[in-house]
Amino acid sequence: MSKISQNSTPGVNGRSVIHTQAHASGLQQVPQLVPAGPGGGGKAVPPSKQSKKSSPMDRNSDEYRQRRERNNMAVKKSRLKSKQKAQDTLQRVNQLKEENERLEAKIKLLTKELSVLKDLFLEHAHNLADNVQPSSTENTTNSDNAEQ
Amino acid sequence: MSKISQNSTPGVNGRSVIHTQAHASGLQQVPQLVPAGPGGGGKAVPPSKQSKKSSPMDRNSDEYRQRRERNNMAVKKSRLKSKQKAQDTLQRVNQLKEENERLEAKIKLLTKELSVLKDLFLEHAHNLADNVQPSSTENTTNSDNAEQ
DNA sequence: ACACATTGCGCAATGC
DNA sequence: GGCATTGCGCAATGTG
Known part of the structure; x- marks a missing residue:
């Protein structure tokens, strides 16, 4: 896409543009051409106001x-x-996206690990409950986690 | 290299700029102003060459x-x-940063939870190894869950 | 051939 | 007084 161009000539003093004033407020009237000839004096300010300093x-x-x-x-x-x-900002986005994925994966892993451990724990509890005496505190020892 | 057009034309009334052409290259040349009224005889192209098509x-x-x-x-x-x-991109960065923090926090939490559970297991293992029966000192069997 | 979209560039106003 | 930013128009070029 796009290429660049050749640059301006270094040593050459290129007067080139005239660009009559028309900036600032966007619109402007007064065509006001400035002859600005090489030797011509720039004394051509419109009668409206030659303010500007x-x-x-x-x-x-x-x-x-x-x-x-x-x-x-x-x-x-x-x-x-x-x-x-x-461009840096764009890169930063990608970077963050990557890190995000990494973190997400880690979470998944941890969650799974946790789940396994919990299951083990539950099983153990059941065993105890079955072996020992059916106390009154082990029945609804359930705690399921439902993350989003 | 370098060259191409070069012409000038007045900015005429309603219009704004004159811009004596000088693009693409460091051309120059006197401003060649042409009164160019609205219907004015704009024909101001210098005799150099009116190439361009x-x-x-x-x-x-x-x-x-x-x-x-x-x-x-x-x-x-x-x-x-x-x-x-x-701007959207910038916003996206912030968004991602936020989410990142969220994830990071979650990881911290999960890690902690995991650690607690592991400790619990270790303790148990010790008890078994020592052949200590589950006397009646079960108090850490508490499950705290605080997920969001 | 044609209309709109992008992009490099210079000018000028303005910010710092 | 000087560089830095920014809006703007021009023209070349890209794209459909």
Whole structure:
């Protein structure tokens, strides 16, 4: 399933995306294209409000580019980590399932052992009862266990 | 290696992003903005090569936009599902952990019970060996059962 | 050919 | 100011 892709070019400084703002609230109007030409100044903030601090953050600036690249790395890292964790969790499930089975088996064994011993015990009691005197305390010495 | 498309198109009014293509590879190129009004002359594909089948798929076309929107929905859905699954898995872990503890407790109990019974038997054996008859010191013949 | 599903990736907002 | 997370859209690819 799925493969990966070739990565971004290392040394190449690839300005690529324009991505007009449209984030945050999902919807957005104002097409607002930022010419952002190579030498073009990023001074194209819409008249609505050029808030955002006080600088539209030129998408050309080296600093911007650097920040982006760094963030991209961080994102990649974070996602990798996340994926790893998910996988670990999945593994943990299997592990627990296995252990569960083990325990269940052990319980079964112990239960059986117990049952045998109890039976022996009962038998013995009966013998005693038959041999010795039929006292009045040995009659309903029954204790059956019914586990689920 | 590397290459593929590269075009740009305006984000146009209702739409949101511009995204000057740069996927798959570290391409770049000037943002090539095109006014691209609603019906605007979007034809902005650079002369480099409009390979890709035979249609650069205008980012303005309604069809393109429709496809995008649909895909966005699908993506959202898929991610939600994925997240849900992850959460379920996490829950499963807790569930299993709980059950594990339960089982472990049960084992402890059974083990103890077994031990008691065994001791009882041992005592008996001793009595027999010593030839001691069951005088009237039977008091530990008590059976306590406390299972759940 | 076609529609939806997945997935890698970059951007931007936000958390810390 | 900086990395970490997260929602989101795009495009490539997978699947039926």
